[in-house]
Amino acid sequence: MPAVFILLRSLVIRLLSSRLAGSVAQFLRRTISTGAAHIGTALRHVWERIRSQESKEAVLGCVLCILNMHKKVET
Structure with a gap:
């Protein structure tokens, strides 16, 4: 009986988790x-x-830099 209880308890814990x-x-x-x-x-x-092309390129560069920040640096 204890083995069945332990099995049921582990199944319930797995289901809940x-x-x-x-x-x-x-x-x-x-x-x-x-x-x-x-x-x-x-x-x-x-x-x-934004009107000027240079400003749009600067904003795009900043966004790309932020998006690439999560990548790990290869050593």
Whole structure:
């Protein structure tokens, strides 16, 4: 009987942890996609207000630099 109890307990723990992990992953996905949408909208507004090509290239360079910051530097 104790072996069955231990088995059931481990199954319940795995089920709960997988559901919790799934909920956390779904929350993070929603949060990141919402944040990306807001950043995209802000960048579109900035891009529409910039007139000179040099300024647009500078903004694009900054955005690309920020996007590449997460990459690891090869040593």
